[in-house]
Amino acid sequence: xxxxxxxxxxxxxxxxxTFTRIDHADAMVATVxxxxxxxxxxxxxxxxxxxxxxxxxLYFLTHFADTLPVPRxxxxxxxxxxxxxxxxxxxxxxxxxxxxxxxxxxMYEAGSILARVHLNRTAGYGDLIHPDSLNPDPQPYFVHKxxxxxxxxxxxxxxxxxxxxxxxxxxxxxxxLNVDGPCITHRDFRRGNLIAHNGKINGIxxxxxxxxxxxxxxxxxLEYGNIPIDPxxxxxxxxxxxxxxxxxxxxxxxxLLLFDRALALVGFTFHQGTWQNxxxxxYHYNRQFLDNFFLNSEMHTRANxx
Numbered sequence: 619x620x621x622x623x624x625x626x627x628x629x630x631x632x633x634x635x636t637f638t639r640i641d642h643a644d645a646m647v648a649t650v651x652x653x654x655x656x657x658x659x660x661x662x663x664x665x666x667x668x669x670x671x672x673x674x675x676l677y678f679l680t681h682f683a684d685t686l687p688v689p690r691x692x693x694x695x696x697x698x699x700x701x702x703x704x705x706x707x708x709x710x711x712x713x714x715x716x717x718x719x720x721x722x723x724x725m726y727e728a729g730s731i732l733a734r735v736h737l738n739r740t741a742g743y744g745d746l747i748h749p750d751s752l753n754p755d756p757q758p759y760f761v762h763k764x765x766x767x768x769x770x771x772x773x774x775x776x777x778x779x780x781x782x783x784x785x786x787x788x789x790x791x792x793x794x795l796n797v798d799g800p801c802i803t804h805r806d807f808r809r810g811n812l813i814a815h816n817g818k819i820n821g822i823x824x825x826x827x828x829x830x831x832x833x834x835x836x837x838x839x840l841e842y843g844n845i846p847i848d849p850x851x852x853x854x855x856x857x858x859x860x861x862x863x864x865x866x867x868x869x870x871x872x873x874l875l876l877f878d879r880a881l882a883l884v885g886f887t888f889h890q891g892t893w894q895n896x897x898x899x900x901y902h903y904n905r906q907f908l909d910n911f912f913l914n915s916e917m918h919t920r921a922n923x924x
Contacts, residue, residue, distance in 0.1 A: 623651065626663060626704055629695050637663070647671050647826055652709065660709040661692060665702050671826035672703030673747045678802075678825035679707065686734060687821050710823075712815030719814050720847070722854040727819045728812060729858025732836055737863060738802040740830035746802070756794045756832055761787070764878055770885030775908075782912055783881060790874050798866035799832030807836045808843070834868040838875055877911055880904040 623637050636654040647668060653661040666672035682688045689707040697703030715724070742752030743759035753759060764787055768780055804811070805827045813821035840852050847855070859865050868875075883904040887893040893901040 630693055630706055662707050662709050665704040669697045672697055674828055675826045677747055678828045710813050710821035712813040712820045715809040715812040715814045720851050725851045725854040726858035729855035730862050733859040733862030736801045736833045740800040743800045743830055746830050756797055767882040767885040770889040774888045793871045797832035797834055800830050803831035803835045804828050805835055807839045833866045834871050837868045841872055842876055880907040
């Protein structure tokens with residue numbers, strides 16, 4: 619057992635438990651362990667590297683405890699100097715949803731669950747753990763996140779490219795005028811954060827990035843990734859969503875959202891120093907997306923003008 623886990627073992631009175639680290643390629647902002655008690659009961663320990671991620675996870679797991687399939691909180695370790703915040707939570711039976719698991723029924727259920735998330739309207743846009751900072755205008759919230767990514771990419775991507783990024787944002791900000799919000803958004807709603815068990819969605823995990831945003835953000839799930847969702851499953855997802863609330867118009871804003879996501883992931887992996895090792899695949903996929911983005915946009919513009 620590493621020394622880091624020993625701290626949590628003592629604080630959570632888990633001296634007789636067995637800890638098994640859960641590693642997967644998309645794990646970026648937390649360290650997760652499966653905890654097996656002497657009774658063979660299993661739990662999950664999530665250690666959040668950033669304090670704001672801990673408080674968001676805690677906030678949303680509490681908020682949705684009785685309305686959505688989220689893990690039940692067992693015990694917490696508050697973040698202090700020298701120790702990261704951690705949440706001991708219920709272990710949900712099942713496996714992370716993979717491409718081969720997809721069925722029309724599962725996708726319909728996933729769509730209805732996301733719609734239920736978006737039913738939670740908020741007073742403004744921003745971080746709900748700081749409600750006094752919420753803004754009725756979505757632009758400052760979105761621009762702030764975009765600029766964070768630009769800053770993280772500053773010493774990595776060419777300056778001319780960063781200027782293109784800034785110009786693209788400036789000329790497309792008006793797309794935010796008609797977004798569907800403010801409401802709670804998961805902001806990482808994808809297969810890797812959905813747990814399936816016996817043909818049903820048994821859990822939605824990783825709420826550390828959730829915000830008061832706009833519904834279109836969570837539809838990146840349908841469009842982002844190197845393994846696209848086929849049209850039939852996509853329609854099942856949209857039908858499930860529409861069974862709860864109207865599907866927002868998201869096609870026009872999707873290029874901006876996908877670009878924002880790719881830029882954020884390139885910036886994050888570079889800033890963390892993981893872009894050449896554990897997150898190399900994530901980095902290269904998103905870097906290629908960025909490299910092709912303006913080229914494809916220029917080709918599309920020329921085609922429309924001919």
